[in-house]
Amino acid sequence: MKKIMLVCSAGMSTSLMVEKMKEAAQNRNIEVEIFAVPEAEIKNHNDVNVILLGPQVRFLLNKLKTMMEPRGIPVAVIDSIKYGTMNGDAVLEDALRLID
Amino acid sequence: MKKIDQVYEILIELEEKEKRGISAIEISKVLGTDRANISRYLNKLYKDQKVEKINGRPVLYKAIKSESIYKRTVENNNSLDKIIGAQLSLRTPIQQAKAAILYPPNGLHTLILGETGVGKSMFAELMYQFAKEAKVIPEDAPFIQFNCADYAENPQLIISQIFGVKKGAYTGADRDKEGLLKKADSGILFLDEVHRLSPQGQEMLFTYIDKGFFRPLGETEKVIYVNVRIIAATTEDPQSYLLKTFTRRIPMTIVLPSLKDKGMMERYSLIESFIKEESKRIGKSIYINKNSLISLLLYDCPNNIGQLKSDIQLACAKAFVNYKSKQEEYILITQADLPQHVKRGLMKIKQNREDIERIFEGKGDILRFYYKDDKGYEINYQYNDNEGFYDIIEKKLEDLKNTGTKDEEINHIINLAIESHFQKYIKNLSLNIKKKEISEIVNMEILQVVEEILSFASKRLKKEYDEKIYFGLALHLHGCIERLKNGNKIYHPKLNMIRVEYPDEFLVAMEIAKIIDNKFNIETPLDEIGYLAMFLASNTLDSEDEEKDKVGILVIMHGKSTASSMVEVANTLVGVQHAKALDMPLNMKPQVMYEIVKQHVREMDRGKGIILMVDMGSLTNFGDMIYEETGIIVKTIDMVSTPMVIDACRKAVLGRELDEIYTSCREMNFYNKPIERKSDLNKKNIIITACFTGEGASERLKRIIQEKLHEKNSIEIIPLNILDRREFLCKINQYKEKHKILAIVSTIDIHLDGIQFISATEVLNGEGIKKIMDIVKEEEMYLNVGKSLKEHMKYIDGGKIVDDLRYTIDDIQVKLNIQVVDEVKIGIILHLSFLIDKLCGGGKEVNFHNLEEYKDQYSRELIIIKDCLRPLERNYNIEIGENELAYICKMFLLNREDM
Numbered sequence: 001m002k003k004i005m006l007v008c009s010a011g012m013s014t015s016l017m018v019e020k021m022k023e024a025a026q027n028r029n030i031e032v033e034i035f036a037v038p039e040a041e042i043k044n045h046n047d048v049n050v051i052l053l054g055p056q057v058r059f060l061l062n063k064l065k066t067m068m069e070p071r072g073i074p075v076a077v078i079d080s081i082k083y084g085t086m087n088g089d090a091v092l093e094d095a096l097r098l099i100d
Numbered sequence: 101m102k103k104i105d106q107v108y109e110i111l112i113e114l115e116e117k118e119k120r121g122i123s124a125i126e127i128s129k130v131l132g133t134d135r136a137n138i139s140r141y142l143n144k145l146y147k148d149q150k151v152e153k154i155n156g157r158p159v160l161y162k163a164i165k166s167e168s169i170y171k172r173t174v175e176n177n178n179s180l181d182k183i184i185g186a187q188l189s190l191r192t193p194i195q196q197a198k199a200a201i202l203y204p205p206n207g208l209h210t211l212i213l214g215e216t217g218v219g220k221s222m223f224a225e226l227m228y229q230f231a232k233e234a235k236v237i238p239e240d241a242p243f244i245q246f247n248c249a250d251y252a253e254n255p256q257l258i259i260s261q262i263f264g265v266k267k268g269a270y271t272g273a274d275r276d277k278e279g280l281l282k283k284a285d286s287g288i289l290f291l292d293e294v295h296r297l298s299p300q301g302q303e304m305l306f307t308y309i310d311k312g313f314f315r316p317l318g319e320t321e322k323v324i325y326v327n328v329r330i331i332a333a334t335t336e337d338p339q340s341y342l343l344k345t346f347t348r349r350i351p352m353t354i355v356l357p358s359l360k361d362k363g364m365m366e367r368y369s370l371i372e373s374f375i376k377e378e379s380k381r382i383g384k385s386i387y388i389n390k391n392s393l394i395s396l397l398l399y400d401c402p403n404n405i406g407q408l409k410s411d412i413q414l415a416c417a418k419a420f421v422n423y424k425s426k427q428e429e430y431i432l433i434t435q436a437d438l439p440q441h442v443k444r445g446l447m448k449i450k451q452n453r454e455d456i457e458r459i460f461e462g463k464g465d466i467l468r469f470y471y472k473d474d475k476g477y478e479i480n481y482q483y484n485d486n487e488g489f490y491d492i493i494e495k496k497l498e499d500l501k502n503t504g505t506k507d508e509e510i511n512h513i514i515n516l517a518i519e520s521h522f523q524k525y526i527k528n529l530s531l532n533i534k535k536k537e538i539s540e541i542v543n544m545e546i547l548q549v550v551e552e553i554l555s556f557a558s559k560r561l562k563k564e565y566d567e568k569i570y571f572g573l574a575l576h577l578h579g580c581i582e583r584l585k586n587g588n589k590i591y592h593p594k595l596n597m598i599r600v601e602y603p604d605e606f607l608v609a610m611e612i613a614k615i616i617d618n619k620f621n622i623e624t625p626l627d628e629i630g631y632l633a634m635f636l637a638s639n640t641l642d643s644e645d646e647e648k649d650k651v652g653i654l655v656i657m658h659g660k661s662t663a664s665s666m667v668e669v670a671n672t673l674v675g676v677q678h679a680k681a682l683d684m685p686l687n688m689k690p691q692v693m694y695e696i697v698k699q700h701v702r703e704m705d706r707g708k709g710i711i712l713m714v715d716m717g718s719l720t721n722f723g724d725m726i727y728e729e730t731g732i733i734v735k736t737i738d739m740v741s742t743p744m745v746i747d748a749c750r751k752a753v754l755g756r757e758l759d760e761i762y763t764s765c766r767e768m769n770f771y772n773k774p775i776e777r778k779s780d781l782n783k784k785n786i787i788i789t790a791c792f793t794g795e796g797a798s799e800r801l802k803r804i805i806q807e808k809l810h811e812k813n814s815i816e817i818i819p820l821n822i823l824d825r826r827e828f829l830c831k832i833n834q835y836k837e838k839h840k841i842l843a844i845v846s847t848i849d850i851h852l853d854g855i856q857f858i859s860a861t862e863v864l865n866g867e868g869i870k871k872i873m874d875i876v877k878e879e880e881m882y883l884n885v886g887k888s889l890k891e892h893m894k895y896i897d898g899g900k901i902v903d904d905l906r907y908t909i910d911d912i913q914v915k916l917n918i919q920v921v922d923e924v925k926i927g928i929i930l931h932l933s934f935l936i937d938k939l940c941g942g943g944k945e946v947n948f949h950n951l952e953e954y955k956d957q958y959s960r961e962l963i964i965i966k967d968c969l970r971p972l973e974r975n976y977n978i979e980i981g982e983n984e985l986a987y988i989c990k991m992f993l994l995n996r997e998d999m
Contacts, residue, residue: 010946010987012938013930016892040949055927059994080926084885086892 004095005045006036006078007064008054017054017078020088021095030096048073050098052091055080074098106131107141108150112163119205119327120312121160154208154351156310162204179229184373185366189357197223200352201231201329209309211294211346212333214356217406220333221245223356224290227331231288237329241287244280248296255298260317262291263304269318279316281308285326294332295342305330306349359404364397364455367408371396372469374409375433378416380471384956386416388433390465391446395438397459398452399445411442430959432466464917470957546581549619550574553612557636560608571861572797572847573635577616579796580631584622595630602637609633631792651752651761652704653679655713655745656697656722660685662715670745679749680704690718698726701734707825709733709758711748711765713740731830735762757851763914783840785815785879787872788832790822790846791860797847801863805845808869815842815876822848842875878922882906885926889933895940896976898933904972905929912968916961918996928991932972939978948983955982958989965989 004021008014014036021034037045039057042064051068053060055077064075076098082090110130114122124142128135142161145151154160180186180194200208210227212220228243251257256270264279280289291297297305308314309330313323332350336343347353359367371393379386392415401407418437422428435443449456550573554565599606609632613624624632655670657663660683667681682700684693701710712723712734723736735758737744744765751761787805791797798819805817818835822828832852835841844850845868847860856875862868882902889898909925920928939945948954955962962985969980969988980988 008927009931009991010935010948010984012934012946013927016934038946054930055923055925056931056991056995058921058924058927077923080923081881081884084881084926084930085888087888 002032002050002096002099003045003048004032004034004050004052004092004099005042005048006034006052006054007039007042007057007060008036009039009057011036011038013056013083014054016086017083017088017091020086021092022088024089024092027089028092030092032092032096034092046071050095051075052095053077055083103133103137104141104144107138108145108163111142111145111151111161115162115205121154121162121205123158123160125158152203156349156351164204178233179226183223183226184369185362188366189362193223193354193356196352196354197227198230200354201227201236202234206327207231207236207329208352209330209350210332210352210354211350212331212354212356213343214333214335215358215402215404216335217404217408218356218358219405220356221290221292223354224288224331224333228288228290231329237287242284243288243290244284245290245292246280247292248301249293252293252296255301256317258297259301259304262289262301263314264316264324266316266318269316273318276316281314281326281328282324284328286328288329288331291330291332293334294346295334295336302345305332306345309349309351359401359408364452364459367397368459370405370408371412374412375416375469376471376473378413379469382416382420382431384431385468385470385959386419386431386433387466387468387960389435390460390463390467392433392435392438393467394449394456394460395435395442395445397445397456398448399442411439414439415442429963432960466960468958468960472953472957543578545619546577547574549616550577553615556615557605557608557612560611561604561636569635571864572791573632575797575800575847575860576631576635576791576793577796579793579800580628581616581620581622583795584624584628595627598630598633598637602633605633605636606630608636612636634792649706649708650678650755651708651758652701652706652710653713653745653748653752654682654697654700654704654710655679655740656682656684656693656719657715657740658684658686658717658719666740666742666745669742670749673746676749676753678753679745684719693719694722694725697722698730701726701732702730705732705826707829709735711752711758711761712736713745713748713765714738715740731833732826733758733829733833735759737762737765740765783838785842785876786835786839787815787817787842788835788844788846789817789819790828790844790848790850791819792823792847793821795819795821797860801845801860804863805869805872809872809876822846822850840879842879843872845872881926885929889930893933893937896933896937901933901936902929904975905932908932908968908972912965912992915964915968916992918992920992920995921997924991924995928988931991932988935980935984936972936976936978939980940976945981945983946987948986951983951986954986954989958986958993961993962986962989965992 006014006018018034018036025032025034039060042051042060051064051073053064053075058077061075061077068075076094078091079094081087082094107127110127111122114126114130124135124139127142128138131138142151146153146161149164151161151163154162180197183190183194185191186194197210200210212223214220224245225243228237228241231237232239232241246262248258251261260269260273260277260279262279262281264282265273265277267273267276291305294305304314308326308328312327313325315323330350332346334343334346362370375386375388396408396412396415401411415433415437416431419431419433422437423431435446550570554570554573558565606629609629612632613629616622616624655663655667657666663681663683667679670679671677680700682693682697697712701712704710710732712719714720714722714736716738720736720738723734726732726734737748748761748765751764789798789801789805791801798821802817802819809815816839820828820831828850829852832841832844832855841855843856843858844852845858845860845863849857849859851857856871858868858871860868862871883899886899886902889902892898893901906925906929909920909928913919962982965988966980966985969985973979
């Protein structure tokens with residue numbers, strides 16, 4: 001099963017995003033694991049398929065990219081409008097596209 | 101085997117055995133050859149760079165070995181290369197030091213020369229570290245320091261200290277005593293102030309240096325052999341007679357540069373490292389304002405690095421005491437904390453401005469140093485071409501000095517000059533628009549007439565008209581002709597005022613009217629001529645604007661002369677009579693005073709508003725009352741001090757906006773409570789277009805914008821006339837009550853804070869439309885975010901929180917002097933919304949890793965953010981804890997964009 005990991009600074013806003021994305025996945029009948037971690041716990045998860053960053057932790061992008069991309073894990077910042085409007089479906093779509 | 105190769109081999113063998121340089125005699129003994137022949141071979145080897153020579157008696161030779169030892173340490177990070185300036189002023193000394201240490205087999209004895217405080221002891225110690233790192237001395241090798249000045253009045257004692265003493269050598273020498281030279285065996289003996297050694301002592305030292313052995317005091321028979329590297333140091337002038345002997349007898353001489361011979365960058369690095377050392381001691385970040393740092397960079401420091409260090413320690417200590425005793429919130433070094441001789445450094449800014457500019461480029465007014473931040477600030481090496489500007493400053497400095505102004509005050513003024521320079525620079529960005537583009541809106545005929553009119557007026561009035569006037573007039577004329585052709589009247593309420601105030605322009609305008617009449621077959625009414633005159637005068641208006649359009653500063657204090665003397669000081673220092681004073685004698689009734697103040701505000705206002713700087717009591721309420729009554733924007737600062745007046749005055753003269761001045765004053769004012777902000781929520785978005793008439797160009801602009809925005813009907817566009825700035829501002833304020841003004845579009849520059857200005861020219865060339873679209877899009881986006889949040893927030897209103905947070909985030913950006921991109925802004929808004937919602941629901945805060953350390957490191961930043969969040973805390977009745985604060989701080993600091 002594909003794993004999507006979201007990262008934010010203190011787990012404040014991403015948990016809702018995760019819910020929204022799960023909902024969207026269910027509606028689309030896609031089996032996928034989606035979860036959120038705060039910045040400090042990223043390194044405990046090496047087996048994910050894609051990492052999405054909340055716009056507020058954009059500063060992690062370069063660091064994570066150099067760390068994860070050699071392992072074939074794409075890293076991206078969630079589109080701020082989609083994030084701001086909690087558009088789970090659109091973010092899921094972006095995530096799936098990154099995995100492919 | 102050739103003889104020469106034999107000599108070489110024997111040399112290596114002996115060298116290995118003796119662990120020191122080998123003389124020709126020693127080799128001649130082994131080979132049974134004449135010494136002179138051996139010497140010849142050795143010289144040949146020396147020329148072939150196979151051996152090295154150590155001058156002395158006798159001359160010693162060493163084989164040059166492979167560079168392996170050398171490389172081993174040099175390539176790794178070694179102690180010597182880590183010294184500040186290793187690549188700069190200390191480059192040669194370090195190369196010499198390495199050579200002295202690595203020189204096979206036992207290194208070279210070294211003499212270090214340099215002024216007091218250049219770091220001779222430290223350098224010697226680092227050489228010792230390096231020797232250990234290079235493994236040329238064992239890890240546990242001793243490093244013994246001895247200052248020959250300590251016993252200078254007793255030469256015998258020094259000798260006995262260094263070389264030891266045999267029992268009975270002199271009265272009181274009741275037993276054998278080992279000297280430091282013996283104790284330092286296999287290590288390094290550092291002899292500071294070596295010139296204080298008596299001639300006898302010197303001779304004993306040289307004997308050891310030449311021969312490798314010495315005799316303790318009183319010893320006549322046996323000699324002691326040790327393997328000690330001597331590092332001697334002295335402040336004596338290398339040219340002095342005394343030193344000649346030393347430099348001749350000690351093989352390696354290293355001269356350390358004094359502080360004034362080091363570059364500014366190196367000095368900056370030193371200062372940085374010393375402040376960081378103090379930061380380590382205290383365990384917190386140390387902040388320093390720019391001027392203090394400049395002083396440290398520039399002051400005369402005769403006792404070099406040592407003095408620099410102790411002066412910095414003193415400043416840090418003072419700042420720390422302030423922090424503790426006055427309960428300041430973070431440690432900040434200001435001019436007041438610097439010793440007098442350091443403060444004087446600021447006076448030298450003119451000779452060093454380029455370096456200073458380079459060092460401070462892109463840094464704020466307050467710099468932060470923390471011991472764990474290994475990398476300091478990156479320094480940009482680009483030079484700025486600012487010649488003319490500097491000449492101005494230089495002159496100003498000179499003038500100030502001649503009038504006996506104090507350093508600190510001069511500095512204020514210099515800052516002023518620098519700031520205004522950059523303001524000018526920004527203004528110089530020119531607009532480029534082609535005639536073709538505007539001709540799509542205004543027909544060619546009109547453009548030609550406008551050109552004709554302006555060149556005519558230009559000659560008659562002897563002044564230049566810029567593009568802005570050109571396009572403004574074109575738009576205006578276009579509207580005017582349309583109006584007249586439709587039979588509409590033109591009305592100018594200020595016609596008489598124009599006639600009186602701009603008689604020349606009015607005359608020219610009348611002639612111009614004739615041109616227009618002929619061309620378009622119309623009859624230009626007198627009122628329209630009034631408008632034309634305004635256009636013609638408007639360049640003067642603009643240049644006068646530079647003088648006029650500044651925020652007024654009115655200082656009002658209780659007492660007979662408090663306000664006057666404060667203002668006198670401020671105006672003198674700023675160099676412009678800008679601030680006005682009103683003294684309020686204690687027996688004066690507030691009502692009477694109020695009328696006087698109101699009158700002054702009226703007279704002073706140039707459309708930019710007034711800052712009232714008052715002490716206390718009823719005076720604090722005047723501002724709001726005057727605003728209500730006159731519509732002039734008045735902001736009040738209470739508990740005012742002279743520095744605040746100077747600061748406000750300075751900023752006003754620079755043409756800063758009311759809000760900015762107000763905010764910075766309030767920051768200086770410790771006791772102030774934050775003011776409430778009126779929410780923009782539920783306000784209708786509008787765009788204002790403005791021109792002189794409110795009918796010509798502004799209507800035209802409205803139509804252009806409307807066409808582009810057709811689908812965004814929610815935005816109303818309101819054309820206004822701007823005949824009278826005050827009336828105009830009054831109207832703007834009225835609109836502000838129920839509307840959010842997204843932008844002002846106008847033929848004339850109107851810069852109000854918080855409202856984006858877009859010039860008519862920009863609209864015509866498309867740039868402006870793009871700007872408007874961006875603003876509209878941004879508004880819409882936030883609206884949507886708010887809507888979405890409404891669904892998800894349990895305890896708070898999603899729309900309101902977005903509005904509040906936008907304001908808060910902008911506030912934080914301004915106060916921290918950083919910028920984050922919109923994308924990040926949304927992320928932060930989301931984070932904070934959820935945080936506030938959680939806290940409203942009684943949620944707990946999330947722990948921040950290493951909070952205490954983070955607090956020490958970013959004390960100032962955290963306090964600033966805390967302050968900015970206070971209105972939120974009050975409005976939502978929550979408390980944002982330290983952990984959460986740290987998360988927020990991190991989001992801002994790490995996402996900052998370089999400006």
